[in-house]
Amino acid sequence: MTRSDEPGSRPAGPAAARGAATAATPPPSRPLGALGWLSLAGLSGWLIWAALRMIPPQLWHQGFHAQRLAASYSTWSMPSMAYSDVLWLYRTHVLYLHLLPYLVNRIEYPVLMGWFMYVMSWLPGPLAYWIGTVAVLAACAIATFFMLRRIAPRTYWAWALSPLWLPYAFLNWDLLGIAALVAAWWCFRRERWIWSGVWLGIGVAVKFFPIAMWPFMAAALWARGSRPEAWRFTWATAIPVVVLNLPMALANFQNWSWFFTFNAGRPVGGDLWVFVLPTLSKLASTLMVDGLSFVILGVVALLALMATLKGADPAKAAALAFVVWMVVNKVFSPQYMIWVLTMASVAEWPIWSLVAITLGGLSDWWNSFGVLGYGDRHAYPLFLPYSPALYFRVMGFRYVTLFAATVAGVLAVWRRPPGDPSARGAEGPMQQPQAAGP
Numbered sequence: 001m002t003r004s005d006e007p008g009s010r011p012a013g014p015a016a017a018r019g020a021a022t023a024a025t026p027p028p029s030r031p032l033g034a035l036g037w038l039s040l041a042g043l044s045g046w047l048i049w050a051a052l053r054m055i056p057p058q059l060w061h062q063g064f065h066a067q068r069l070a071a072s073y074s075t076w077s078m079p080s081m082a083y084s085d086v087l088w089l090y091r092t093h094v095l096y097l098h099l100l101p102y103l104v105n106r107i108e109y110p111v112l113m114g115w116f117m118y119v120m121s122w123l124p125g126p127l128a129y130w131i132g133t134v135a136v137l138a139a140c141a142i143a144t145f146f147m148l149r150r151i152a153p154r155t156y157w158a159w160a161l162s163p164l165w166l167p168y169a170f171l172n173w174d175l176l177g178i179a180a181l182v183a184a185w186w187c188f189r190r191e192r193w194i195w196s197g198v199w200l201g202i203g204v205a206v207k208f209f210p211i212a213m214w215p216f217m218a219a220a221l222w223a224r225g226s227r228p229e230a231w232r233f234t235w236a237t238a239i240p241v242v243v244l245n246l247p248m249a250l251a252n253f254q255n256w257s258w259f260f261t262f263n264a265g266r267p268v269g270g271d272l273w274v275f276v277l278p279t280l281s282k283l284a285s286t287l288m289v290d291g292l293s294f295v296i297l298g299v300v301a302l303l304a305l306m307a308t309l310k311g312a313d314p315a316k317a318a319a320l321a322f323v324v325w326m327v328v329n330k331v332f333s334p335q336y337m338i339w340v341l342t343m344a345s346v347a348e349w350p351i352w353s354l355v356a357i358t359l360g361g362l363s364d365w366w367n368s369f370g371v372l373g374y375g376d377r378h379a380y381p382l383f384l385p386y387s388p389a390l391y392f393r394v395m396g397f398r399y400v401t402l403f404a405a406t407v408a409g410v411l412a413v414w415r416r417p418p419g420d421p422s423a424r425g426a427e428g429p430m431q432q433p434q435a436a437g438p
Helices: 014-022 033-053 057-065 073-077 085-092 111-120 125-151 156-161 174-189 193-207 209-223 227-251 258-265 272-276 286-309 314-328 336-346 351-377 388-414
Strands: none
Touching: 033 125, 033 156, 057 125, 073 085, 085 125, 111 125, 111 174, 111 193, 111 227, 125 156, 125 174, 125 336, 156 336, 156 351, 174 193, 174 209, 174 336, 193 209, 193 227, 209 227, 209 286, 209 314, 286 314, 286 388, 314 336, 314 388, 336 351, 336 388, 351 388
């Protein structure tokens, strides 16, 4: 029985016939080739370099004998542009005491990330904790590379070679969520709807950002007539989220809900809204920014969702909505750029947009650490004089690159190539493979 004969599959018809005629079944495996090996080597190089350069001198000197991270870590890491939440929170959240997350220790991240931090904290000392955490995150990056290679053959190499992995790969635990997000899309392209939902739910329980994919994936299934599959996908997404969160919420609601309380209470940062409404941060009108962000994101998401229901690629629609979310959000952390890069790569946006995202992320890294590490010394890295005007110009460049990426996203959603939109030369969305011959 071919996949098109399975229950819940798309009914046969002209559109299915076009899909079968234009989307050939991909081979089970393909050699990497020169570009693949170069990309893998580049990604590995960035990861190794990032892991080594972020080890503070204290850990180099004391090695595995170190029991705690010195308070001087921040004064070293910021000017050195080598700061990582992975190490800093080991100290500030006293992870070395092995307090149960959410039940005892309050964590401002979703549940799976908090428990991952807890498990890694049992490794002996901060250096072992760092090596273990980095090893898992690097494995997530390599796994993501191979999945992207199958579902985004036009852009996976630009994702891997991007220098953004040097500052951001291990700045936080984002690669856990990124791997889950790409795994969800990889399963979706292979029409494994339930596994796609499970991975998406896991991603939401790690970093929350993957939730941006859910409405577009479900809408794509609904639009193709697979409504039972759309419901199964939705339930498969919801069940991991509920199962992983409910015990923590029941055991200690205040600690569990700190993720939402912390983010809701964050004031307006020095980001887009400082340009649009320069007095807003002085007025502390967080509610106004939240409202404006919600309206703008809601309009864009609704338009993208309608395009998905009419046959647009759900990955492109989700990527557009996600970038707009990042642009209008009241707080923009520099490492969010690797999420934008990943979403753009999954959606196979033009290479120039991935280059723009990379340039924006690198300038943001330089600018952020220039303020955090050198602001009091009145100098940026590279010894440029510090000034608020320079800071806002460089921040403006971040938004120029994000707006350029948004334009690429708009064109990707509403300007489809001729023929069936799922013909992508790889494991396209919901392909209808031809029946095998006798």
